[in-house]
Amino acid sequence: MWDRLLIDCNVATMEPRAGDPLGVMTNAAIGIQDGRIVRIGKRTELAGFRATEVVPLDGAWVTPGLIDCHTHLVFGGDRADEHAMRRAGASYEDIAKAGGGIASTVAKTRAASATDLISSARRRLHALMAGGVTTVEIKSGYGLDTANEMRLLNAAKALGKSEPVRVVGTLLALHALPPEFADRRDDYVKMVVDEMIPAIAKAGLATSVDAFCDTIAFTPHEVERLFRAASEHGLRVKLHAEQLSNQSGAGLAAQYRALSADHLEHLDEAGARAMAESGTVAVLLPGAFYALQETRKPPVQMLRDQSVRIAVATDCNPGTSPLLSPTLAMNLACTLFGLTPEEALAGMTINAALALGLEKDIGSIAPGKAADLAVWRLESLAELGYWIGLPGPERRIFAGLDA
Numbered sequence: 001m002w003d004r005l006l007i008d009c010n011v012a013t014m015e016p017r018a019g020d021p022l023g024v025m026t027n028a029a030i031g032i033q034d035g036r037i038v039r040i041g042k043r044t045e046l047a048g049f050r051a052t053e054v055v056p057l058d059g060a061w062v063t064p065g066l067i068d069c070h071t072h073l074v075f076g077g078d079r080a081d082e083h084a085m086r087r088a089g090a091s092y093e094d095i096a097k098a099g100g101g102i103a104s105t106v107a108k109t110r111a112a113s114a115t116d117l118i119s120s121a122r123r124r125l126h127a128l129m130a131g132g133v134t135t136v137e138i139k140s141g142y143g144l145d146t147a148n149e150m151r152l153l154n155a156a157k158a159l160g161k162s163e164p165v166r167v168v169g170t171l172l173a174l175h176a177l178p179p180e181f182a183d184r185r186d187d188y189v190k191m192v193v194d195e196m197i198p199a200i201a202k203a204g205l206a207t208s209v210d211a212f213c214d215t216i217a218f219t220p221h222e223v224e225r226l227f228r229a230a231s232e233h234g235l236r237v238k239l240h241a242e243q244l245s246n247q248s249g250a251g252l253a254a255q256y257r258a259l260s261a262d263h264l265e266h267l268d269e270a271g272a273r274a275m276a277e278s279g280t281v282a283v284l285l286p287g288a289f290y291a292l293q294e295t296r297k298p299p300v301q302m303l304r305d306q307s308v309r310i311a312v313a314t315d316c317n318p319g320t321s322p323l324l325s326p327t328l329a330m331n332l333a334c335t336l337f338g339l340t341p342e343e344a345l346a347g348m349t350i351n352a353a354l355a356l357g358l359e360k361d362i363g364s365i366a367p368g369k370a371a372d373l374a375v376w377r378l379e380s381l382a383e384l385g386y387w388i389g390l391p392g393p394e395r396r397i398f399a400g401l402d403a
């Protein structure tokens with residue numbers, strides 16, 4: 001006797017078959033027990049099974065719950081003022097050099113109480129969940145000292161405990177240089193390597209370490225010191241790479257078997273090839289491209305040619321991507337970057353799971369995986385990349401329960 005049996009639905013399992021990237025199953029049924037999928041098949045194949053609750057879905061589409069694999073959800077204040085500055089012509093670099101940008105969020109974050117950090121992030125998290133998200137990655141990176149980075153990751157962890165959603169914490173240690181280290185770059189990196197990473201690893205607050213590799217952020221050499229320390233402490237790595245310029249960050253990330261390299265507008269062929277060889281996922285962030293009004297797009301065709309897996313995320317953050325809708329991220333990935341609707345959906349399900357190293361647990365609808373599902377009242381799944389501002393699924397199921 002199962003807990004639940006979902007019937008009368010069409011399912012995008014995201015377990016691809018030849019000629020069918022979505023692994024579609026029509027007239028399907030899904031058996032759920034103890035928060036996990038126990039069986040998926042044609043309704044007729046599952047006819048003999050019983051469940052405490054049978055849930056008829058009247059022909060709706062079921063997809064895996066959406067996975068937002070790159071966010072900066074926990075921070076103090078917002079940067080609506082910079083939005084206005086940018087409209088008046090200032091660039092991201094101009095704002096950063098004028099003491100705005102990440103530095104202003106760092107100041108507001110350090111000044112905010114833990115309660116305020118959690119409650120403001122909860123509002124944003126609820127928006128993502130309403131859009132169909134069942135797993136969200138949350139990066140730190142606005143604390144920039146060990147105590148404050150821990151505070152941010154603890155806030156993320158608290159949200160995962162209080163809300164029906166899976167939260168994955170990432171230590172974004174090299175995001176910006178904090179003001180107290182303004183003329184001591186080396187000392188900051190040394191502090192991160194010697195103190196911050198060991199402390200976070202010991203507390204079990206993050207599974208990966210991330211950095212921002214660019215001319216206005218950190219050099220490949222500094223990033224490599226970080227990656228080496230992360231690896232020594234058993235943490236995986238990720239990288240904000242090739243967003244504003246080509247620093248060959250993707251190749252460096254691949255060398256350390258990074259889970260993902262993210263942004264990639266300036267990625268070159270050598271970088272794409274290295275990512276393919278190391279299985280590093282390309283996480284595309286069309287919200288930042290849109291908000292910054294960038295013109296150079298990530299080389300999607302090159303990624304396809306090299307068979308690099310492509311994920312899509314909101315990059316929800318106060319400065320460069322105040323995006324609160326996963327379905328809008330999918331639409332932007334299609335309209336701005338030329339992804340197909342199927343690629344966009346894979347980008348927020350199975351490939352996003354890979355980008356978090358959680359592909360054994362989530363990202364597709366298969367026996368043994370978590371019963372994290374989204375039920376969409378749509379004629380076709382192409383609508384997921386089509387509507388601009390689709391409100392979200394009719395039902396959102398987390399660990400087998402409507403939530």
Ligand SMILES: [Zn+2]
Binds near residue numbers: 070071072240315317
């Ligand atoms: Zn980011």
